Amino acid sequence: MWQLAQRSKELWHGLADREGPWEAVEWQRTGSLLLASNSEEAGKLEAQAECLKAAGVQAEMISASAVAKLEPSLSIPAEGGGMLVENDAQINGRNSAFLLLNICRVLAQDAGGEFDCKFGEGVTGLEMDGDGGVVGVTTSAGRRITATRAVVIAGGAWSSDFLAQQLKDNRWKGVIAPRMGQLLALTPPTDMPALTRGVMEMSYSKHYQEVGRKSAEGSPADESAPDITFTATTSASGELLLGSSRQFSGFESSAGLETTAAILKRAAEFMPSLSASAAAVSTLLAGGSPEEWSDGLVRTGPRPWAATGLPFVGPIPGHPRLYIAAGHEGSGLTLAPVTAEIIEGYISNGGTNVAGAEALAPEFLLK
Numbered sequence: 580m581w582q583l584a585q586r587s588k589e590l591w592h593g594l595a596d597r598e599g600p601w602e603a604v605e606w607q608r609t610g611s612l613l614l615a616s617n618s619e620e621a622g623k624l625e626a627q628a629e630c631l632k633a634a635g636v637q638a639e640m641i642s643a644s645a646v647a648k649l650e651p652s653l654s655i656p657a658e659g660g661g662m663l664v665e666n667d668a669q670i671n672g673r674n675s676a677f678l679l680l681n682i683c684r685v686l687a688q689d690a691g692g693e694f695d696c697k698f699g700e701g702v703t704g705l706e707m708d709g710d711g712g713v714v715g716v717t718t719s720a721g722r723r724i725t726a727t728r729a730v731v732i733a734g735g736a737w738s739s740d741f742l743a744q745q746l747k748d749n750r751w752k753g754v755i756a757p758r759m760g761q762l763l764a765l766t767p768p769t770d771m772p773a774l775t776r777g778v779m780e781m782s783y784s785k786h787y788q789e790v791g792r793k794s795a796e797g798s799p800a801d802e803s804a805p806d807i808t809f810t811a812t813t814s815a816s817g818e819l820l821l822g823s824s825r826q827f828s829g830f831e832s833s834a835g836l837e838t839t840a841a842i843l844k845r846a847a848e849f850m851p852s853l854s855a856s857a858a859a860v861s862t863l864l865a866g867g868s869p870e871e872w873s874d875g876l877v878r879t880g881p882r883p884w885a886a887t888g889l890p891f892v893g894p895i896p897g898h899p900r901l902y903i904a905a906g907h908e909g910s911g912l913t914l915a916p917v918t919a920e921i922i923e924g925y926i927s928n929g930g931t932n933v934a935g936a937e938a939l940a941p942e943f944l945l946k
């Protein structure tokens with residue numbers, strides 16, 4: 580995945596540079612810090628830094644006191660440490676999505692065509708010829724759209740059940756599922772030193788190693804209580820963005836205020852200036868108050884979790900002209916451009932030469 584993430588970063592860089600001002604996507608070369616809270620984690624992080632260096636990423640292990648010097652808002656135990664990746668960058672997801680839409684419009688115009696984006700009109704069915712090849716789709720508005728070259732299923736957490744139903748192929752059932760997540764956006768406390776890097780606790784990386792977290796019934800393993808891992812960064816407009824939760828609760832986030840309280844409590848363990856905010860929301864929760872948290876905004880969304888631990892990107896075997904690009908869990912924004920590059924290769928050239936892409940092919944992942 581590192582190879583793919585690196586390629587995607589290059590592509591994001593090119594897109595933001597060529598198609599619009601960097602401010603449009605709020606590109607910030609903030610660098611990142613992965614935090615270890617004890618000596619065991621620090622040892623593992625050191626090994627991880629060595630692996631990254633071997634893969635060509637500039638990563639450096641630093642002590643807990645060096646972490647505090649770089650980011651005075653953070654406090655971690657002396658036996659912990661941090662892995663610093665100075666070249667990491669961040670973008671604003673929403674703005675970047677609009678940039679991509681605009682690029683699609685411009686590319687279509689340049690080719691003498693038209694880019695038609697139908698918000699609020701869902702695809703309800705796939706139309707196939709006698710050989711299982713896809714020839715079009717039907718929509719909730721009762722339209723039939725002919726596909727002359729390809730249909731790409733990029734419906735996030737909805738993708739695999741849609742395919743199971745349309746292709747009558749149970750191998751797709753439940754292989755991509757919603758994993759709800761909450762992120763908080765708030766004004767940083769006035770006494771908090773500015774946070775300049777993207778930071779996250781080391782255990783965050785476990786979410787990328789959870790291959791096969793499925794029960795015998797084929798649904799994701801129980802995670803009814805939200806799993807909280809600390810992440811923090813400052814947006815270009817100065818908001819403090821705190822994350823995040825992960826929960827298998829269908830498409831509903833079952834514990835709104837509880838999750839908000841848990842995110843703030845965990846964040847305050849790393850950023851003591853947040854203690855008052857964490858205490859305030861806990862008091863609100865303990866009082867059984869119907870009031871919502873009003874010190875910031877809560878953003879919630881379904882991460883498309885894939886049972887394989889890797890997103891599905893490539894042609895769907897047995898169905899010419901049908902492709903999937905879904906299941907990116909918490910990396911869909913990062914991997915969006917490389918995903919498009921892989922799919923474009925399959926559609927235009929019948930294959931991909933993006934290094935590492937073969938591992939994401941449904942033919943390989945569904946075995």
Ligand SMILES: Cc1cc2nc3c(=O)[nH]c(=O)nc-3n(C[C@H](O)[C@H](O)[C@H](O)COP(=O)(O)OP(=O)(O)OC[C@H]3O[C@@H](n4cnc5c(N)ncnc54)[C@H](O)[C@@H]3O)c2cc1C
Binds near residue numbers: 734761913
């Ligand atoms: C709290 C949180 C923090 C995150 N942070 C990061 C981060 O820092 N970096 C990162 O890279 N990623 C992050 N992610 C993950 C990222 O948001 C996802 O990986 C990404 O949105 C997946 O993109 P997608 O297009 O595959 O799916 P989605 O964004 O879910 O989009 C799928 C779309 O398909 C539509 N759809 C579904 N069915 C149909 C149908 N039948 N017809 C038409 N349309 C349909 C849906 O309405 C939806 O709009 C985060 C997610 C959360 C929840």
